[in-house]
Amino acid sequence: MxxxxxxxxxxxxxxxxxxxxxxxxxxxRRVRTPKRRLTPDEVEAELARLRTSLEISDVQLAEVRGKVEESQAPGSAEHTAIIDMHRMMLKDEMLVLEAQRQIREERLNAEWAVKRATRKIKNAFHEQADDYFKERRADVDFVGERIIKNLLGQAPDxxxxxxxxxxxxxxxxxxxxxxxxxxxxxxxxxxxxxxxxxxxxxxxxxxxxxxxxxxxxxxxxxxxxxxxxxxxxxxxxxxxxxxxxERAGYEAAREKQLAGEQALLATRDLPARTLDDLTVRLAGNIEFAEEVPSLLAHGGQAVGLYRTEFLFMGRSDLPGEEEHYQNYRRILEALAPRPVTIRTFDLGGDKLPAGMRVTAENPALGLRAIRYCLRQPEMFRAQLRALLRASVHGNLRIMFPMISGVAELRAAKHALRQAADELRAEGVAFRQVPVGIMVELPSAAMIADRLAAECDFFSIGTNDLIQYTIGIDRQDKDVAYLYKPLHLAVLRLLKLICDAGRAAGVPVSMCGEMAGEPVNALVLLGLGVAELSMNGPSIPLVKRVVRAARAEDGRALVDRLLALTTADDIEHEVQAEMARRFPGLLDGDHDAEPAGQG
Missing domain, CATH: 3.50.30.10 (Phosphohistidine domain)
Structure with a gap:
């Protein structure tokens, strides 16, 4: 009622x-997963039940994919790519082989075997530091639940x-x-x-x-x-x-918002240039080439972060050089001549196919990202060769994640040079491309001046930098309140990075969640961030703030913030400044004129 x-x-x-x-x-409908022990005679039949359920699940997802593809709606291609990832998970060795092992060795029924296998994968994802990969636990849940429901003969929700x-x-x-x-x-x-x-x-x-x-x-x-x-x-x-x-008020707000969004989109082809003539580049964070149309429609000028991890996930083998190459070529051609920053593998070794996996007490701080790549030179070589080969199809920038020091960066660059030497000897065309790093560890921020002498650009990964600096997991509800992007320690590190980049002539971009929040735009302008990378729909409002702001006012704001003590004081000062300069704009009133800056 x-x-x-x-x-x-x-x-x-x-x-x-x-x-x-x-x-x-x-x-x-809650799936009540039955648990029972099999007799030796039942094992083969149970394995057959599992195979049948996997096949049915794949057929169901293929049907959904077909409907999405037929719709040809905006975003449908991206959606099919995500469904394809779920279909790949149905063939993942970590899931299938583990479930089969539970049936054969533990003599467990298929439903309980799938539940155990998915729990094991979820635990591995939970230990990743990156929120994006932690959220893949939900994908594992969805796939596992679909398999179990098909084993039980239950209909979808x-x-x-x-x-x-x-x-x-x-x-x-x-x-x-x-x-x-x-x-x-x-x-x-x-x-x-x-x-x-x-x-x-x-x-x-x-x-x-x-x-x-x-x-x-x-x-x-x-x-x-x-x-x-x-x-x-x-x-x-x-x-x-x-x-x-209240409903009438929201109806009016919706109409005003829709009109405001159209006004924001009217600036799509205008530069993100401040009133005192500082231009910043507004870019997108994407995972699939299918996201490019939305990015361009919202005025994106580049890709600041292209994740490559989807190529490695939910499969029983490693992607080969050719598969890497075709994916990178596709994204570069779709955006040419705009810059595309592609990040090399940024997962822990526990996410790879059997035989390549490593276990760690704390994967978030263990053998992952560039550390793992340097331990697996053949895997890294395939990705680097493919990136260089694809460079002739667009404006490529290569970015290494989780760099903690100069020696690590030099080792990664050495691997890239070796790949280039091989291609040159084989007569394969490629271009010299800018090489940069993710600055997401406090150690990298503290020696940013040394790292700047060794690379062509910095990209600040604020999500991890904030967590590592404050020492929290923001997915943990007991300590999430401590996650403060404007914590004084974080602000000091951001200034250290930007100052080092400016002194060395190395451009600094930002691809964390902080970059897409309009309330932070004036602070980031004041710090000297040259590129802000975010999801496409966030770009128009950030551009509106940039075009109505003065970088000199941002620098003055940063100076005031650095004189404060607590994160709450800093947040209050930023919000007050933005409310004064952009009344109503950050509350959804996109038609509001900046104060005194009509």
Missing amino acids: SRSSATTLVGIGASPGIAIGRCWTIER VEDVPPEGVIVVAHDLSPADTALLLHEHKVAAFVTDAGAKTSHTAIVARALEVPAVVGVGRVTAVADRGDWIVVDGGRGLVVINPSPG
């Missing part, structure tokens, strides 16, 4: 925009969603669920108890520009089917059963 009084919940704004509609709750216009409320949604909801049923928005900005569901919502709020925690316990719901994806707000007056 619908309630009459309004309830406001706060979550994580995963995709901006305001939507108003009727609630359609999706009950997530998304079955009876009305054709259009509802706001879906669920505990969580898989990329396959999201495909049906957004492409086939055309829902207005969605809200989930679980999830994060880096979940694949959130990534798809942003690509399709569908408002979404995730990580609400208890929305399924509060909202009933048929309730009126307002979703404000920009502010992470969900209002259940707003009063008629």
Whole structure:
């Protein structure tokens, strides 16, 4: 039964925009996974059951993929790539071989074997420092649940969603669920108890520009089917059963926001140049070439971070040089002549196919990223050769992750030179390309002046830099409150990096979440960051702030911030300054004129 009084919940704004509609709750039927011991005679039949379930799961995902592809909607190609990743996970040795081992050696039924195998993979992902890879645990859950449901003969959760216009409320949604909801049923928005900005569901919502709020925690316990719901994806707000007056207010805000978004998009082809003539480059963080159209539509001038880890995940073998090459060629051709910064492998060795895996007590601080690549020269060589070969098809920049010191950077550059020497000897064409590093460790920030003498550019990975500096895991709810991008220690490190880059003539970019938050734009201008890389839809508003700001005011703001003591004081000063200079703009009023800067 619908309630009459309004309830406001706060979550994580995963995709901006305001939507108003009727609630359609999706009950997530809990999978009760049976556990039993097999007799020796039952083992082969149980292995056959597992194979059949894997095949059915693949067919189901292929059907969903086909529907998405046929829709030809914006973002559909990106969505098919994510579904393809789930299909690859159905063939992953870590999942399939482990489940088969549980059946053969432990004599466990297939359902329980799959549950154990997925738990093992999830634990490995949990130990990664990067939020993006931690969020892949949800992908493992979705795939494992699909296999188990098919073993049990259960139907998927998304079955009876009305054709259009509802706001879906669920505990969580898989990329396959999201495909049906957004492409086939055309829902207005969605809200989930679980999830994060880096979940694949959130990534798809942003690509399709569908408002979404995730990580609400208890929305399924509060909202009933048929309730009126307002979703404000920009502010992470969900209002259940707003009063008629509140609803009218949100309707007006939505219309104003839509008009404002059109005004922002009108600046797509204008430079991100401050009033005192400083130009910054606004770039995108992407994982798939299919994200390029959305990036360009929002005025992206480059790719500041192209993740390559998807090539290694959910498979039983390593990608070969040719597979690397074709992927890199595709992204470079799609963006030429714009710069594309491709980051080399940035996972722990525990995510690779059997035979290549390593275990670590703490993978986040262990053998991962450039450390692992230097231990696996053949794997690294294939990626570096492919990158150099692809360089002739566009404007490539190569970036090494998790560099902790000069010796590590020199070793990585030596591997790149060896790959270049091989190609030159073979008569294979390639270009000399800029080589840079992710500055995401405090050690790298502290010796940024030395590292600047050894590379062509810096890219600050603020997500990891903040966590390593403050010593927290922001996914841990008990300490997440300590995650402060404007902590004085972080601010000092950012200044150290930018000053070192400027002194050496090495441009500094930023590709962490901090770069896409408009409230931080004036601070980053003041620090001297030359490129800000973010998701495509964030670009227009950041550009609006840049074009209405003065870099000299940013420098003065940074000086004031460095004289403060606590993160709360610094945040308050930044918010007050932005509210004064850009009244209403950062609250979704995109038509607001900057104060005194019409």
